[in-house]
Amino acid sequence: MDDETAEIELLQQNLNKTKQISKRMTTILDSFDTRIAKLEKSILPLYTAAQILNRRRSNIDETLAKINDVASNHEDLAAEEALILRGPQPGQIGVYKDTLERLNANIAFKASDGDLDRTARLIETGAKKLTQLYTKVVAEGSSGVTPVPGADMMTSFPSSLLPTLSPVVTFLRTLPVPSTHPTHPAAQVILTTLKEAQRGYADMRGNWSVKCLEGQGKRLVARAESVDPLVTGREFGEWVELILGTADEEYKLLQELSPLSSTALVASAFGTLLTPILKLFNSILAALVTLVKKSLHRYTFLALSAFEGLLSLQNHWDDLLSRRDTATDKNELKDAIQTLRALCLRSFPEFLADIKLGATSRGSDTSTKLTGFTLSTVRYIAKVPEVRSAVSSALLALGDGNWKMGEGIQVGQAREGDESAILEHFIGDVIITSLTSLTAISRTSRRPAFGSIFLLNNVSYLREHLLIQPTNPSISNLLPQSAVDALNSNFRTAKAGYFDSNFSPLMQALADDPRDKSSKGAAKEKFTRFFDLLDEVVERHRLAKVLEDEPAGRETLGEEVIRLVVPALQRFTQRQKDKDFSKNPQKYIKRSAEEVEQQLYALFH
Known part of the structure; x- marks a missing residue:
């Protein structure tokens, strides 16, 4: 037992010594870590500075190499001068560019004064x-x-x-x-x-x-x-x-x-x-x-x-x-x-002035053709929609009604910027001026029958191409109601005047006269008068074409003439035959009602 106790005590002593040695080693190692950290902190700035110095040394080496290259190139200035003076050659723009860049580098690195001037002149030449x-x-x-x-x-x-x-x-x-x-x-x-x-x-x-x-x-x-x-x-x-x-x-x-x-x-x-x-x-x-x-x-x-x-x-x-x-x-x-x-x-007042001037000049007294200003009025108005914005802009600049040249300002002036209103006012004045001039021309004719045909032809042309079947569909958007009413009214008046001057004499020749009820001679005179007047009408219509450019209108007009004349002739002829006004009626009744109808029909077809 004593021996075992002694061994245990010995082991205990050894263990204590080992602990003391471990503690001293740990202390020594901690001291080494502290010293190493201090050393690293001291060396790091030196390391960084060394890197900077290395980069500077590298840059210095590159700069020296470039200087050496420039110096070498400077020695070959004569060769580059020949290349510059020759000028850039096809496909060698890059070579020429490199040469000029080297010369500019020589300027940058301050060549000697003599070489500097020479290099500058070469760069100018290049x-x-x-x-x-x-x-x-x-x-x-x-x-x-x-x-x-x-x-x-x-x-x-x-x-x-x-x-x-x-x-x-x-x-x-x-x-x-x-x-x-x-x-x-x-x-x-x-x-x-x-x-x-x-x-x-x-x-x-x-x-x-x-x-x-x-x-x-x-x-x-x-x-x-x-x-x-x-x-x-x-x-x-x-x-x-x-x-x-x-x-x-x-x-x-x-x-x-x-x-x-x-x-x-x-x-x-x-x-x-x-x-x-x-x-x-x-x-x-x-x-x-x-x-x-x-x-x-x-x-x-x-x-x-x-x-x-x-x-x-x-x-x-x-x-x-x-x-x-x-x-x-x-x-x-x-x-x-x-x-x-x-x-x-x-152009606006001058166009109206030309229309008015047309009232003072006319062709022969028997002319029933369309006047120049009638045709130009239709052409003018038909073209206005094509340049509507320009016309409106110019009219606004001119001022509402000023196209009348002192004849008075348009009633109900258009407000500033109201382009549609001012355009309607102008177009209305153009149409009414044309109608007025046409009426004036027809009234100056010494042969009213021809004057009435002239007026009907021209007014109907205006109405047909501006109102009924407009040459340009957009015309309907330009016409004020006053112009529409004027066209329709003047057409009715012209048509009535045409019937009055051409066919009223025929109807008057067939009219009964209370004083001649029993006079056979009066009936003979009426037949003679009627057929003489009819021959004049037929001849007049051969010379003067009615609504020549309007087949439908001419046909309608012919039907109205036939409905007016033929029934009246039939009634008058029948009455006189019943009275036995002549033993030889064919001598005075030159054509039957059917033949007169055919004759009148031919005038309008």
Whole structure:
């Protein structure tokens, strides 16, 4: 037992010693961790600084290599000079560009004064050679066969030349100029060179656009006297729209292909490009205005349709002009609109004056044809819906009723902006003036029968083509009720006058006279008188065609004549036969009622 106790005590002592040793080791290891952390904290700044120094050393090495490369290139300046003087060769734009970039690098690294001047001159020469290539390609793209007048206009730059031109433009925009390289000795000369190239571009593109556009413009003027004025005016508006489209396209090209891309310089170049185009616009407009002034009555609708076209393009035009420099505030379209508006304002009172003047001039006393102003009135009113907005705008500018030239203002004036009302007032005055002139002409005729046919033909023509079967379906929207009533009333009056002067004498010849009830001689005279008057009517209708251009109206009129004359003749003939007025009635009754009906029927069919 004693031995075992002794061993246990020994083991206990050893265990205590082990614990003491472990504790001392733990303390030593904690001390090492603390020292290592302190060491790491001390070394980290040195490590970071070493990395920075390594990067700087690398940059210094690269810079020294570049300097050595520049020095090496400087030794070969003579070779680069030969390449620059030769100019950019096809397919070698990249080589030329690299050479100029190396020369600019020499400037940047401050070559010696003698070499600096020489290098600057070489860079100037290189820039000029590149702009010469630029100008050459632009000239090639701004020439050739112009479009045929009336064909689609294509003034865009040929796509086949863009692969050559685009790299040149891109590089020209990187050349040193005062705004980007204020100390570069060649910057000012390069800027001047690029400005000249940009002006040359604008001038060439502007003149090429004119060549493409002037054919159609001159064609407008050449055809103006032989085609419908309304068509010419509309084509002029379409041509101006084409000008605007061309200018829009050229502005996009200018932004893409100009060597100097600053807003101010592009605006200046665009003003240069527009100058010949605007000159062409003014020349074509002047030619059309001269033509209209020579015969305003004939070319009124040329002015009106052109005026309407320009009004619709005004916003587009203003937007286009806002892109050029502000050196001028001239607006050619506004001037053109003012000129055309002045012509339109003149046309309204002059048209009414021509209608009134028509009342004083007539052909032969037996003429029953349609007058010129009757035809022109229908044509005029039929065309108004085609240019309604232009007519309304001009009438509002003229003032309600002022087209009467001092005869008084329209009753119930249109309010400002009431275009429908003022248009109705004007159209109503045109119709009533025409009817008044026609009535005046018919009353001056020394042969009333012919005068009545004249009045019926003309009034019926107006009524038929403006009211019954209008030439233009939109006419019905222009006629005021007063004009409708006037047409219907004058037609009834003209028709009554026609019957009164041509067939009332026939009816009077057959009328019973209480004093001649038992006179056989009176009956013979009445038959003789009736057939003599009938022969006159037939002959008159052979000379003067009634409602010649209105088959349906003429047929209806013939039926009314037959219903008036034939029954009266039948009744009179029967009465006289019953009285046995003659032993030989065929001597006086030259034609039977059926033959008279056929004769009258032939006059109207």
